[in-house]
Amino acid sequence: MNFFSPLEEIKGIGPKTAAALNRHGFKTVKDLIYYFPRAYEDYKKTTKIADIVPGKVMIRGKIRNLHVQYTKRRNFNVTIGEVYDETGSVKAVWYNQPYRAKAFDENKEYYFTGEYGFRFNRYQIATPSAVVADDIDDMSEEKGTNGFQPIYSSKGSYDSAWFNRFFNKLRNEIALAPDLLPTAEPGARADALYNIHFPEKAEDVEEAKKYLGYEELFELILAAKLNRNENSKLRAEICPFKAENTKRFVNSLPFKLTDAQRVATWDILKDLGEPVPMNRLLQGDVGSGKTVVAAAAIYQAYKAGKQSAILAPTAVLASQHAKNLQKMLGPLGVKIALLIGATKNKTLIKNQIVKGKVDLIIGTHAIITDDTQFHNLAFAVIDEQHRFGVMQRQKLLLKTGDKETSPHLLAMTATPIPRSLQLTIFGDLDVSTISELPKGRTPIDTKIMCELEMKEKLYPVLAEKIKKKEQIYWICRLIEETGRSVSTNVKEEATKLKMIFPTANIEYLHGRMKPEEKDDIMRRFSNGEIDILVSTTVVEVGVDVPNATEIVIRDAEDFGLAQLHQLRGRVGRGTKPSECYLITTKSGEPNKRLAELQHSTDGFYLAEIDLKLRGPGEIYGKLQHGEMNLKIAKLTDTKVIARAQKDAEKVAENPENMVKYEELNCEIKKYQQLTTLN
Ligand code: ADP
Ligand code: MG
Numbered sequence: 001m002n003f004f005s006p007l008e009e010i011k012g013i014g015p016k017t018a019a020a021l022n023r024h025g026f027k028t029v030k031d032l033i034y035y036f037p038r039a040y041e042d043y044k045k046t047t048k049i050a051d052i053v054p055g056k057v058m059i060r061g062k063i064r065n066l067h068v069q070y071t072k073r074r075n076f077n078v079t080i081g082e083v084y085d086e087t088g089s090v091k092a093v094w095y096n097q098p099y100r101a102k103a104f105d106e107n108k109e110y111y112f113t114g115e116y117g118f119r120f121n122r123y124q125i126a127t128p129s130a131v132v133a134d135d136i137d138d139m140s141e142e143k144g145t146n147g148f149q150p151i152y153s154s155k156g157s158y159d160s161a162w163f164n165r166f167f168n169k170l171r172n173e174i175a176l177a178p179d180l181l182p183t184a185e186p187g188a189r190a191d192a193l194y195n196i197h198f199p200e201k202a203e204d205v206e207e208a209k210k211y212l213g214y215e216e217l218f219e220l221i222l223a224a225k226l227n228r229n230e231n232s233k234l235r236a237e238i239c240p241f242k243a244e245n246t247k248r249f250v251n252s253l254p255f256k257l258t259d260a261q262r263v264a265t266w267d268i269l270k271d272l273g274e275p276v277p278m279n280r281l282l283q284g285d286v287g288s289g290k291t292v293v294a295a296a297a298i299y300q301a302y303k304a305g306k307q308s309a310i311l312a313p314t315a316v317l318a319s320q321h322a323k324n325l326q327k328m329l330g331p332l333g334v335k336i337a338l339l340i341g342a343t344k345n346k347t348l349i350k351n352q353i354v355k356g357k358v359d360l361i362i363g364t365h366a367i368i369t370d371d372t373q374f375h376n377l378a379f380a381v382i383d384e385q386h387r388f389g390v391m392q393r394q395k396l397l398l399k400t401g402d403k404e405t406s407p408h409l410l411a412m413t414a415t416p417i418p419r420s421l422q423l424t425i426f427g428d429l430d431v432s433t434i435s436e437l438p439k440g441r442t443p444i445d446t447k448i449m450c451e452l453e454m455k456e457k458l459y460p461v462l463a464e465k466i467k468k469k470e471q472i473y474w475i476c477r478l479i480e481e482t483g484r485s486v487s488t489n490v491k492e493e494a495t496k497l498k499m500i501f502p503t504a505n506i507e508y509l510h511g512r513m514k515p516e517e518k519d520d521i522m523r524r525f526s527n528g529e530i531d532i533l534v535s536t537t538v539v540e541v542g543v544d545v546p547n548a549t550e551i552v553i554r555d556a557e558d559f560g561l562a563q564l565h566q567l568r569g570r571v572g573r574g575t576k577p578s579e580c581y582l583i584t585t586k587s588g589e590p591n592k593r594l595a596e597l598q599h600s601t602d603g604f605y606l607a608e609i610d611l612k613l614r615g616p617g618e619i620y621g622k623l624q625h626g627e628m629n630l631k632i633a634k635l636t637d638t639k640v641i642a643r644a645q646k647d648a649e650k651v652a653e654n655p656e657n658m659v660k661y662e663e664l665n666c667e668i669k670k671y672q673q674l675t676t677l678n
Contacts, residue, residue, distance in 0.1 A: 001029060003029050003033065003177070003178070003663060004028050004029070005028065005029050006018065006027070006028065007021055007026065007029065010029060010032075010170065011169065012166075012169060020156065020157075020158075024155040024156060024158070026155075029170075029173070032170075033173070033174060033177070033193060033197075034631070035163070036196055036631055037150030037151055038153045039150075039151045040148060040150055040205060041148075041149050042147060042148050042149075042202075043111055043136050043140065043148070043149055044146070044147040045058055046058045046059060046060045046111065048085060048087040048088075049085050049087050049089060049090050050087035050088045052090065052116055053116070054116055055117075056113070056114070056115055057113070057114065057115075057116045058112065059090070059111070059112045059113075059125075060085065060109060060133055061084050061112065062084060062085075062109055062110070063083050063104050063106060063110065063112075063130075064082050064084065064106055065080075065082045066079065066080070066081040066100075066101045066104060066106070067081075067101065068080075068098045068101050075096070077095075077096060077098055078093055079094040079095075079098060079100040079101050080092070080093050081101070090116070090123070090124065090125060091122065091123070091125070092112060092114070092124065092128050093127070094127050094128075095127065097127075104130070108133070108134070109132075110130040110131060110133055111133055112125065112128040112129070113128055113129050113130075114126055114128025114129065115127075131161075135161055136149060139161070139165070139168075142168060146200055148199055148200055148201055148202075149164065150164065150196075150198075152164070167197045167198075171198065174193050174194050174198075175190060175194050176190060177189050177190040177194075178190075178663070181215060181218060181661075182658065182664070183218065183647040183651065184211065184215070188211050191208070191211070192208040192209075192210075192211035192212050193212075194208075195207055196208040196209070196212065210640075212631075212632045212633075213632040213634070213640055216630055216631065216632055216633040217630075217637075217644040218647060218648055219668060219671055220671055221641075221644050221645055221648040222651055222668055223668045223671035223672045224671075225652040226652055226655065226672060227672050228279075229652060229655075230672075231276070231279050232276055234405075234406045235276070235277075235404060235406070236276060236277035236378070236405050236408050237306055237378040237408075238272075238273055238275050238304070239273060239303075239304035239306055239378055239408070240273045240300075241269045241270065241272070241273045241300060242300075242303065246265075246269065246296060246299075246300065248332065249295070249296055249299045249328075249332065252331065252332060255438065257289075258288075258289065258434070258436050258437075259436070260433070261288075261289055261292065261434055264284070264432040264433070265293045265296045267280065267430070268293065268294075268296070268432065269296065269297060269300055271408060271430070272297055272379065272408055277405075277407065277408050278408035278409060278430070279409055280409070280411070280432060281410075281413065281431045281432070282410055282411070282412045282413075282432050282434070283413050283414070283415075283416045283431065283433050284412075284416075284433065284434030284435070285414060285434070285435075285437065285602075285603035286414045286565070286566055286568075286569025287572065287573055288414075288434040288435075288438075289437075289438055290414070290434060291321065292328065294310070294381045294410060295325055295329055297379060298329060298360055298379065299332060301379040301408075302329075302332075302333070302334050302360070304378070305376075306377070306378035306379065307356065307359055307360070307361065307374055307375055307376055307377045307378065308359065308361075308378070308380070308381065309360070309361045309362070309374070309379075309380050309381065309399075309407075310360070310382075311363065311365075311368065311380065311381070311382045311383065312362065312363070312364055312384070313364070313383065314511075315341060315342060315364055315515040315519060316518055316519060316522045316538065316539070316543060317383065317384070317543065318340050318364050319338060319340065319519055319522070319523075320526075320543060320544060321383070322338040324544075325362065329360065334359045335357065335358045335359045335360070336358065336359070336360045336361075336362065337352060337361050338362050338363060339353075339361055339363035339364075339367050339372070340363050340364050340515060341515045342514070342515035342516045342519060343363075343366065346366070350371065350372050353372065353374055354373045355375060361374070367396070368399070372399070373399065374399045377407050378407055378408060379408045380396050380397060380408070380410070381410045381411075382396070382409070382410070382411045382412065383412050384413060384414065384415075411429075414569065414603065415562045415603075415607065416433070416603050416604045416607045435604070440575060441573070442572065442576065442578065443572065443601060444568060444571055444578045444580050445578070445580070446568065446580045446582065446597060446598045447580070447598070448556075448594050448595070448598055449581055449584070450583070450585075450586065451583050451584065454583065458552065458581060458583075461550070461579070462550060462552075463501065465549060466504050469528065470548070470549040470550070471530065471533070471547050471549065472531060472533070472549075472550040472551070473533050473539060473548055473551040473567075474493060474532055474533065474534040474535070474551075474552045474554075475535055475536070475539070475552065475554060476490050476493050476534065476535075476536060477536065490509070490510050490535060490536060493534050493554070494506050494507070494508040497532055497534065501532065504531040504532055505529065505531045505532070506531065506532045506534065507524070507525070507530045507532075507534070508533070508535065509521050509522070509534070509536070509539065510535065510536045510538060511536060518538070522543065525545060525548075528547055537559075537563065539567075539570055543570060544573055545570070548570060548573070549576050549578040550571060550578065550579050550580075551571045551578075551579075551580045551581070552581045552583060553567055553580070553581065553583060554583050555583070555585060556582035556583055556594055557584050557585070557593075561596065561597060561606050561610040561613070562603075562607055564593075564597050565601075565603050565606050568580040568601075582598070592613075593610075593613060
């Protein structure tokens with residue numbers, strides 16, 4: 001058995017267990033060994049009940065007098081029991097966990113861990129966790145861990161105790177883990193893996209994390225560097241920069257480019273003139289004007305006689321791009337085709353694309369289907385790139401119409417990538433940042449409001465806006481998630497709003513509607529024919545209706561920061577003052593994330609906060625990064641990042657030295673696919 005063996009090769013794991021574990025994402029022995037404890041509990045640190053003081057406590061004792069109390073409020077009950085040891089007793093309560101009462105055996109001793117404090121007029125331990133004391137004692141003896149126990153998150157029916165027993169069986173394999181990195185001390189990895197699963201004390205865990213965090217970062221960074229090296233060996237069509245062309249384009253615009261747009265445009269136009277494919281990320285906050293930057297580059301490709309393509313995540317956005325780019329580039333001679341699901345004469349358009357009769361193809365997935373071929377695609381733009389998976393991007397890049405070259409790639413995103421991530425995961429990318437908004441925008445006033453206050457404080461504001469012919473977005477959660485009672489649903493909301501604003505034009509929009517229907521609604525909203533658009537987050541990305549000045553987001557606490565910021569960016573696009581209402585179901589102290597959003601309109605700052613609060617995998621999407629979430633390393637750990645950078649650089653310079661590191665090669669390949677844009 002080695003780290004890459006299937007699970008069946010582990011003694012005691014049969015085909016059934018293996019299949020079940022497979023479903024939880026554990027395919028190989030390594031997958032399991034790299035399943036690290038969520039926390040550690042020191043079972044030596046118990047307190048006698050006679051000695052407890054408010055705060056976190058651990059008591060070793062039994063429980064008696066268990067019963068469940070139902071309160072008048074529906075759906076609310078309390079399980080109450082009395083935990084006792086030889087020195088006294090204390091109340092323990094669990095809310096809405098009636099099964100608790102039956103789960104205990106009053107004859108057994110448990111370790112109870114929880115918060116001891118004064119609540120509801122009495123001292124009690126609130127929702128303590130409980131584990132059978134014998135199990136812990138046996139395990140500690142067996143593992144020789146002396147009461148310091150890893151706690152693993154449960155996976156289905158496999159609970160922490162199961163993982164503890166399981167790892168104990170793998171103790172030898174873990175202790176003898178082969179070295180992985182050419183840049184670490186021999187034996188460092190085995191020590192770290194051993195210490196993370198079998199620590200005797202907290203310091204052992206700290207030691208282990210030092211190595212394991214480095215290992216994660218090193219692999220990611222090395223993958224990024226190798227991607228960059230590989231990209232530099234590819235060839236691309238040269239689309240030379242010509243000053244007079246760019247001037248003509250810029251002069252045709254109804255506004256002046258911001259300085260930030262100018263710098264970004266210049267980066268991109270230079271790249272297009274190189275024989276190596278551009279691999280660039282253009283990040284800029286919502287409304288910063290990324291589209292016009294892409295348009296400048298499209299014009300340069302057009303002047304070089306080459307085709308460009310824009311891949312957009314939704315039909316609505318693709319149609320909007322087609323409209324705007326037609327305005328910007330149509331008069332300069334660029335022929336544009338829109339290819340979305342609802343496009344009628346697809347065959348004809350595809351024919352024109354392959355024959356080179358259109359210069360710019362804008363579309364959704366339809367443009368990466370197998371039967372769409374290009375004549376000479378030299379430049380590909382992916383808008384809101386985090387919405388796309390690796391496979392989709394790769395498909396687009398294989399469509400040059402010429403096997404020898406790869407198109408230049410520009411990925412645009414309004415979900416900025418924090419610097420810490422840029423250095424690691426996206427280290428192979430060139431990045432341009434538009435850090436300022438065009439002048440003349442009025443800042444958006446963000447308000448947090450409990451839904452109970454809407455009638456009094458929100459509806460009158462909206463009525464006023466409707467009177468002034470300004471428009472409103474009303475955002476609810478996904479239509480298919482209505483099973484949750486708190487979530488609101490577009491259809492229901494639209495009906496309710498019609499009763500509140502009987503004279504207003506109210507329509508709704510969601511992702512499951514037919515593309516033609518969606519486009520029709522969006523078109524009417526853009527034209528000012530709809531006062532309130534009730535919608536799911538399909539309007540989150542890119543949609544630009546400057547006359548919309550209010551956005552109301554229901555169940556705001558259920559959305560991520562970056563997403564809320566995106567949604568908020570739907571308003572504040574014109575010169576009139578705009579407002580964003582974050583509606584929560586709870587009154588009282590607003591949650592931390594919403595408060596951050598209220599106080600900042602800086603997408604970059606918010607992205608950093610989101611990263612800290614939720615981790616990269618959550619923000620940048622599972623699609624793109626698989627299960628990329630870092631398990632140990634912290635992106636704030638700049639020292640480790642710097643060391644991993646330096647070491648990875650050395651290894652990347654002589655990749656042939658890596659050949660004998662089989663496992664590392666395998667990992668790196670995986671990461672390369674996860675992190676690359678092409
Ligand atoms: P995003 O970066 O969110 O994709 P868009 O490209 O949709 O932003 O641009 C938002 C709006 O700002 C558009 O209506 C666009 O025409 C306008 N715009 C872009 N650049 C400028 C500028 N330099 N001055 C004024 N308006 C601009
Ligand atoms: Mg955009």
